[in-house]
Each structure stands twice: as C-alpha cells, then as structure tokens.
Amino acid sequence: MRTLITNGTVVTATHRRDADVLVDGERIEAVFDRGQTPVGLDAKVIDATDCFVIPGGVDAHVHMQLDTGATRSSDTFETGSIAAAHGGTTTIVDFAEQRAGGNVLKSFAARFAEADGQCVIDWSFHQVLGGVDTQALIDARSLVEREGVSSIKLFMAYPGRLYSDDGQMLRALQMCAETGMMAMVHAENGLAIDVLIEQAIAAGNSDPIHHSLTRPAALEAEAVHRAGVLSRVAGGAPLYIVHLSSSEALAEVRQARARGTNIFAETCPQYLHLSLEDHLGKGWPEGAAYIASTPLRSKHEDHRDDLWKGLREDELAVVSTDHCPFCLREQKLAFGDSFNVVPNGIGGVEHRMDLIYQGVTSGEISLERWVEVCSAAPARLFGLDNKGRLDPGCDADIVMYDPSATTTISATTHHMKLDHSAYEGMVLQGGVRTVMSRGDVIVDRGVLNARAGRGRFLRRSVPALIR
Ligand code: URP
Ligand code: ZN
Ligand code: ZN
Numbered sequence: 001m002r003t004l005i006t007n008g009t010v011v012t013a014t015h016r017r018d019a020d021v022l023v024d025g026e027r028i029e030a031v032f033d034r035g036q037t038p039v040g041l042d043a044k045v046i047d048a049t050d051c052f053v054i055p056g057g058v059d060a061h062v063h064m065q066l067d068t069g070a071t072r073s074s075d076t077f078e079t080g081s082i083a084a085a086h087g088g089t090t091t092i093v094d095f096a097e098q099r100a101g102g103n104v105l106k107s108f109a110a111r112f113a114e115a116d117g118q119c120v121i122d123w124s125f126h127q128v129l130g131g132v133d134t135q136a137l138i139d140a141r142s143l144v145e146r147e148g149v150s151s152i153k154l155f156m157a158y159p160g161r162l163y164s165d166d167g168q169m170l171r172a173l174q175m176c177a178e179t180g181m182m183a184m185v186h187a188e189n190g191l192a193i194d195v196l197i198e199q200a201i202a203a204g205n206s207d208p209i210h211h212s213l214t215r216p217a218a219l220e221a222e223a224v225h226r227a228g229v230l231s232r233v234a235g236g237a238p239l240y241i242v243h244l245s246s247s248e249a250l251a252e253v254r255q256a257r258a259r260g261t262n263i264f265a266e267t268c269p270q271y272l273h274l275s276l277e278d279h280l281g282k283g284w285p286e287g288a289a290y291i292a293s294t295p296l297r298s299k300h301e302d303h304r305d306d307l308w309k310g311l312r313e314d315e316l317a318v319v320s321t322d323h324c325p326f327c328l329r330e331q332k333l334a335f336g337d338s339f340n341v342v343p344n345g346i347g348g349v350e351h352r353m354d355l356i357y358q359g360v361t362s363g364e365i366s367l368e369r370w371v372e373v374c375s376a377a378p379a380r381l382f383g384l385d386n387k388g389r390l391d392p393g394c395d396a397d398i399v400m401y402d403p404s405a406t407t408t409i410s411a412t413t414h415h416m417k418l419d420h421s422a423y424e425g426m427v428l429q430g431g432v433r434t435v436m437s438r439g440d441v442i443v444d445r446g447v448l449n450a451r452a453g454r455g456r457f458l459r460r461s462v463p464a465l466i467r
Contacts, residue, residue: 003022003046004023004041004044005021005046006020006046007047008020008400010031010053012054012371013389018034021390021398022037023439026438027395027438028392031390046434048434050403051402051433054390054398055376055397057088057091058093059091059378061184061266061322062094063095071331071334073343075349075416075418077118078452082415083415085121086443087351087352087354088435090435091121091384092349096127096149098129103139104135104143107127111125117452117453118453118455120451120452122438123456127149127152127153128162129152129172132169137175147459148458150182151183151460153183154168154183156186156189157193158186159190169185169226173237174234174235177236180464183237185239185240187226187249196215196216201340208287209287212295215295217246220244221251221252224241224252224256225252225255225256232261239262240263240266240381241263241265242320243268245271245295246271250315253310254315257315264381264465268321269352269423270322271294271304275296275304276297284333284337285333292322292346308365317377318373318377319374320352321348323346323348325346325416325418327420329419330419353401354431357401357429375388376388376389381463383461385460396439397436400435401430403429405430406429433445440454
C-alpha cells in the first residue's frame with residue numbers, strides 16, 4: 001500500500017523544500033521535488049497543503065508508570081504513548097532501572113514486560129545503573145548485543161537511591177569509552193543538595209520554592225563539570241547531560257566542548273517556558289505541580305534566553321520532555337506538605353513539538369533546527385537509525401504540522417493521564433494535523449486511530465559519537 005503526501009513543505013534538519021513524500025508500506029520510498037513527482041502513481045493521497053511535513057518527533061527522555069517506591073508516574077505506556085502521538089512524537093525512549101544490589105538484566109526484563117504490547121508508537125529503553133558494581137557493568141555492556149540498548153543512565157543526585165559516587169561514575173564511563181555506549185547523566189551534586197534540604201527543613205522552609213533554592217544552579221554546573229572531567233579521564237566516553245536547566249551548567253558544557261570533551265546536552269520545554277517565581281512561587285498546593293529535578297530557575301536571571309541561544313548554537317543538542325507526570329492531590333500532595341516529600345516530575349510529552357515550535361515563531365531557532373533538536377539529533381545520538389529523517393528507506397514516521405493552527409494547552413483537553421498541566425492556558429502558534437507512524441495514519445485532526453501494542457520495541461545501534 002503506497003501513500004503520497006503532497007502539497008506540503010518538507011522540512012528536515014538540513015533543508016526545506018516544496019516536495020512530495022512517497023511512502024510504501026512502513027518505509028519512505030522517495031521524496032520528489034514538486035513538479036518531479038511521477039504522474040499516475042498508484043497511491044492514496046494525503047493533502048498536506050499549508051503544512052510542514054517533518055520527521056516524527058523522538059522524545060529520548062520519558063518516564064511512563066515510573067515506580068518511585070511510593071507511587072507511579074500517572075501515565076501508563078498506553079496513555080503516555082497516545083498523548084505523545086497526539087503531539088507529533090512517534091518514538092519514545094524510557095528507562096529500565098537497576099538499583100543498588102539489583103540485577104541489570106532482570107530489571108530490563110521486568111521493565112520490558114511492562115511496556116510490551118502497550119504502546120501506540122515505537123519505543124525503546126535506556127538502562128539506568130543505580131548501583132554500579134562489577135556485575136552491573138558486565139551486564140550493561142551485554143545489553144548492546146542482547147537487546148540493542150546502547151545507552152546507560154547514571155545519577156550524580158539522589159544519594160542512597162540511585163546515586164553514583166565519582167569512582168562508580170569513572171568505572172561506568174570507562175565502560176562507555178570502550179563500548180561507545182552513551183552515558184546519560186543526571187548532573188547535580190546530590191550530597192551537597194541533601195545538606196541544603198536538611199537545613200531548609202530544620203529552618204521551617206518547606207514551601208515548593210525551597211525545592212529550587214536547595215538545588216542551586218552552581219551545584220548543577222559543578223556536576224556537569226565533574227562529569228565532563230570524568231568522561232575525559234575515562235578516555236572519551238560519550239556523555240549526555242539530561243535536563244540541563246541553567247546558564248551556569250550550559251557554560252560548563254560549552255567549556256567542556258571547547259576542551260574536546262565528548263559531551264552533549266539536552267534541555268526540556270519546562271526550562272525554556274516556565275520559571276521559579278511564576279510557578280514554584282505559588283506555594284501550596286499549586287506550586288507542588290512544578291517540583292521537578294533539575295528545578296525551575298529564576299526568571300530574573302538569564303537562564304531561558306541562554307538555553308534558547310544554546311539550542312540555536314548547538315551547545316544544546318536535543319530537547320526531550322523528561323515527562324514524569326504525577327496527579328496533584330492524589331500523588332504530588334499525598335505524602336505531606338513539605339517540598340522534599342513531593343514526587344519529582346512534570347508531564348509534557350504531548351506538547352514538546354508545539355512548545356519548541358514557539359522558538360521558531362519567536363525567531364529563537366530556525367525551522368530546520370526545530371526538526372534537528374526534536375527529531376534528528378535524538379535519533380542520531382541514541383542509535384535510532386531509521387528515525388528522525390525523511391530519507392528513502394527510513395521509517396515513514398511523518399508529521400504534518402500546520403503553522404497557522406493554534407493550540408491551547410489545558411488539562412481538560414490533553415490526552416495525558418494527568419489532572420493538571422504545567423502549561424495550563426498557554427495559547428501556542430501551530431499545531432499537529434496528521435501523524436503517521438511506520439506508514440499508518442495514527443492521528444488525524446485530533447482523532448486517534450491506533451491500537452495499543454502496534455508500537456514496536458526498537459533495538460538501537462552504538463552511534464559513532466566523536467564530536
Ligand atoms: O523530576 C524529575 N525529573 N523526575 C524524574 C526523574 C529524573 O530525575 O529524571
Ligand atoms: Zn533526572
Ligand atoms: Zn528523567
């Protein structure tokens with residue numbers, strides 16, 4: 001079965017042109033400049049007039065039904081992948097999580113069983129190492145061959161839970177330097193943060209804003225610096241800083257890159273659009289909705305402008321959501337009214353493409369850069385070889401995006417299983433019209449046509465990541 005997507009403007013990470021895309025089954029067969037499309041093709045036609053035709057979004061950092069020990073993030077793999085699809089994301093990469101003393105391979109198998117048969121779009125996993133030891137590293141290395149898992153995640157935060165000390169970091173990074181696996185790192189100085197949290201609580205400072213104040217940008221920047229040094233000492237491990245939120249941390253990435261460190265970084269829509277005072281500053285209960293780590297930063301500093309500039313200038317390679325939703329009363333507020341017991345995370349998997357498109361309308365980034373940071377770069381960095389591009393042979397994951405539409409964000413209309421939205425009431429320029437996943441139209445004008453389980457697990461390659 002062939003489909004011709006016609007009359008649109010094809011936009012990729014490198015160019016835009018008036019062109020038609022021919023899809024055969026699950027794959028892209030050809031892209032024809034307008035006027036060059038063969039006449040009389042035996043193909044169903046999708047009219048993409050007035051739309052950008054772009055590669056489907058790749059969200060490389062999500063947490064569906066994440067088990068925190070006390071609760072689970074509220075989106076299941078089914079509801080979260082449906083929400084992603086509505087927002088033009090056609091691939092999600094979540095995490096299997098090994099904890100200290102736990103077995104990596106068993107953690108992967110257990111997490112795989114949770115997602116298997118649930119997603120409406122294609123999906124994959126990174127492997128969290130929450131307890132780096134000899135066996136964990138042997139097993140993590142074996143995941144490349146066994147499961148096509150080419151990335152691990154390490155935490156410099158959360159002592160006693162997922163934390164790696166510098167020795168553990170170095171050993172894991174040495175393994176990545178040898179294998180080429182990407183080391184994703186949550187870069188915050190967790191030991192120092194825990195002291196600040198203890199002191200804030202002792203002083204009676206329990207409001208949501210103290211979540212941010214006890215996680216200062218300096219402690220994010222320090223950890224980014226240290227991770228970069230350890231990556232170099234390890235022999236050039238591919239390093240990827242997750243959810244980078246501050247100017248100081250970005251400056252460390254810039255300096256590390258100038259030194260030749262093999263470092264990449266992502267930011268998230270919440271750090272580009274939200275701020276400490278407007279959101280966490282609301283106090284209880286609303287402020288709790290915005291508690292996430294890394295935290296929101298002050299609008300009186302330059303973080304948001306600097307992050308947009310970082311995206312523009314390729315110091316930041318990717319925008320992911322770190323989608324980690326918890327309902328307000330039943331989850332965020334269920335464990336007490338102190339910031340340190342609130343489950344961390346913001347939901348946003350549905351709105352990443354729209355929120356970052358605002359950077360195009362405001363002139364922060366180009367159309368091509370939007371596609372690069374939302375689709376092409378995450379696919380390339382994480383070894384999703386058939387995603388993020390509109391080249392012949394690639395998976396036909398294609399979004400028709402209408403720049404003249406408007407999208408109003410509200411918990412009453414979004415598809416995420418979440419009783420609030422961090423972006424409630426925001427009116428955005430642009431909107432998703434049609435979403436194709438491996439040749440199937442799964443969303444058209446807001447209507448879903450996909451069954452749970454049609455999404456496939458994606459084995460990923462080890463990309464060549466010397467900058
Ligand atoms: O607050 C967040 N981001 N929660 C999810 C877990 C993590 O640290 O990425
Ligand atoms: Zn994190
Ligand atoms: Zn995360």
